[in-house]
Amino acid sequence: MTKLTLSATQHNLNTNHFSPAVLEIIDTLQQHHYEAYIVGGAVRDSLLNIRPKDFDVATNATPEQIVRLFKRSKIIGRRFKIVHIYKRKDVIEVTTFRGSHTRKQLKRTQTDEGLLLSDNNYGSLEEDAQRRDFSANALYYNPSTNKIIDYCGGFDAIQHKTLAIIGDPETRFREDPVRMLRAVRLQAKLPMQIDNNTYQKILTLQPLLQQVPPARLFDEILKLIMNGYSHPSFLALNETNLLNELLPAAAHHFNNSSVTQALYTQALINSDKRVANHQPITPSFLLAVFLWPEVQYKLGQLVQQNQHMPAQDALSHAMHFTIEEQHATSSIPKRFQSMIREIWQLQSRLTRQHQHTKKAKTLLTHPRFRAAYDFLLLRESSGESDSNIAPWWTSFQATHADILAAAKQERAQLNQQRAKNRARRNRKR
Numbered sequence: 001m002t003k004l005t006l007s008a009t010q011h012n013l014n015t016n017h018f019s020p021a022v023l024e025i026i027d028t029l030q031q032h033h034y035e036a037y038i039v040g041g042a043v044r045d046s047l048l049n050i051r052p053k054d055f056d057v058a059t060n061a062t063p064e065q066i067v068r069l070f071k072r073s074k075i076i077g078r079r080f081k082i083v084h085i086y087k088r089k090d091v092i093e094v095t096t097f098r099g100s101h102t103r104k105q106l107k108r109t110q111t112d113e114g115l116l117l118s119d120n121n122y123g124s125l126e127e128d129a130q131r132r133d134f135s136a137n138a139l140y141y142n143p144s145t146n147k148i149i150d151y152c153g154g155f156d157a158i159q160h161k162t163l164a165i166i167g168d169p170e171t172r173f174r175e176d177p178v179r180m181l182r183a184v185r186l187q188a189k190l191p192m193q194i195d196n197n198t199y200q201k202i203l204t205l206q207p208l209l210q211q212v213p214p215a216r217l218f219d220e221i222l223k224l225i226m227n228g229y230s231h232p233s234f235l236a237l238n239e240t241n242l243l244n245e246l247l248p249a250a251a252h253h254f255n256n257s258s259v260t261q262a263l264y265t266q267a268l269i270n271s272d273k274r275v276a277n278h279q280p281i282t283p284s285f286l287l288a289v290f291l292w293p294e295v296q297y298k299l300g301q302l303v304q305q306n307q308h309m310p311a312q313d314a315l316s317h318a319m320h321f322t323i324e325e326q327h328a329t330s331s332i333p334k335r336f337q338s339m340i341r342e343i344w345q346l347q348s349r350l351t352r353q354h355q356h357t358k359k360a361k362t363l364l365t366h367p368r369f370r371a372a373y374d375f376l377l378l379r380e381s382s383g384e385s386d387s388n389i390a391p392w393w394t395s396f397q398a399t400h401a402d403i404l405a406a407a408k409q410e411r412a413q414l415n416q417q418r419a420k421n422r423a424r425r426n427r428k429r
């Protein structure tokens with residue numbers, strides 16, 4: 001590979017975005033005679049004049065050497081060891097230069113399909129560059145010389161707004177199929193296009209995602225739906241058939257029902273707007289939306305098979321089977337599952353209880369009332385539900401704003417107390 005070293009006048013990088021925390025970390029590492037660079041998304045985004053969302057550092061110090069230098073740091077990951085350094089409010093990810101594998105090592109760490117089970121071989125800066133995913137992500141910025149080192153043509157790729165995988169696309173996707181999801185996510189968030197060669201390979205290799213552990217896939221789903229670009233990401237996932245591997249039921253309903261299409265589209269657009277306005281979003285809400293049509297489908301089947309089954313039982317079964325099926329591809333952690341179930345369960349209570357003022361008032365104090373009401377609004381405005389009750393709840397909330405405020409305060413106090421108890425328990429340990 002040819003090495004390019006770009007000076008400040010050549011790269012014109014906007015360094016204003018770099019956090020003092022990352023610069024201090026690099027400085028500490030360099031003072032201890034290690035090589036250290038800012039790499040990955042932060043360099044790429046700054047060259048595109050976008051504020052980076054986080055910072056990654058690459059160094060020739062090993063994870064053990066890094067944690068010795070920084071008090072608030074820990075090693076995480078097994079397949080790929082990373083050090084997290086906590087500085088001020090930031091968490092900086094520091095990785096040791098990855099090396100290439102010898103043939104003998106590959107035999108031990110690679111499955112027959114080409115999947116790399118472990119990637120903790122250390123190497124030189126040049127080798128590290130080759131192990132990264134896209135050329136635009138393999139640029140190394142040294143704050144003390146103000147130079148960028150480019151081994152893979154990443155600077156040129158950014159000028160041409162191209163996302164190109166480093167090396168042979170098929171080999172690199174087989175090593176780690178999650179790179180296909182990363183390509184789609186980065187294309188959705190950046191003014192960059194996946195190059196044709198890389199894109200064509202995604203279209204044929206998408207079933208490789210089945211080899212990725214469900215927990216890692218769920219983490220990737222979170223990144224895809226929480227990044228503020230969930231709508232373009234979702235469309236690109238569907239176009240490449242990757243959606244089928246991640247959320248098979250959602251892919252099926254989205255492609256077969258215009259009502260589901262409207263429901264998802266509105267939910268995704270709303271969610272992206274909230275991120276843009278710095279409003280909080282919870283992954284459970286979008287997951288509840290994605291799986292809702294399947295719950296309804298299963299509910300319909302159950303009722304048809306057993307007309308005497310009480311409605312609540314039928315719903316419980318439908319929810320259970322839908323979540324179980326989803327677990328075959330990407331497992332939804334328990335902490336998200338309960339909120340998803342509550343949003344679903346509250347739908348029938350919202351549509352039934354509005355005539356009874358007393359019951360309706362109780363419902364206002366439910367911790368998931370707001371999410372369930374937003375869900376109902378979405379269902380009505382997309383045409384998924386014709387109950388037309390959401391407007392009643394809108395005015396009911398306005399009249400009883402005091403009840404909502406009191407319930408909110410009570411929950412805040414409860415959370416505070418829980419946090420205190422947790423802190424006390426941790427101190428005792």
Ligand code: ATP
Pocket residue numbers: 039040041042053054056131132133134137138176178179
């Ligand atoms: P974001 O803006 O989402 O943080 P990013 O490119 O910085 O984008 P990270 O997950 O923070 O994404 O990863 C940091 C860097 O590590 C990437 O830029 C890339 O160089 C490398 N990297 C991450 N995941 C992989 C992977 N699966 N295979 C190879 N390299 C990877």
Ligand code: MG
Pocket residue numbers: 040041042054055056
């Ligand atoms: Mg990053």
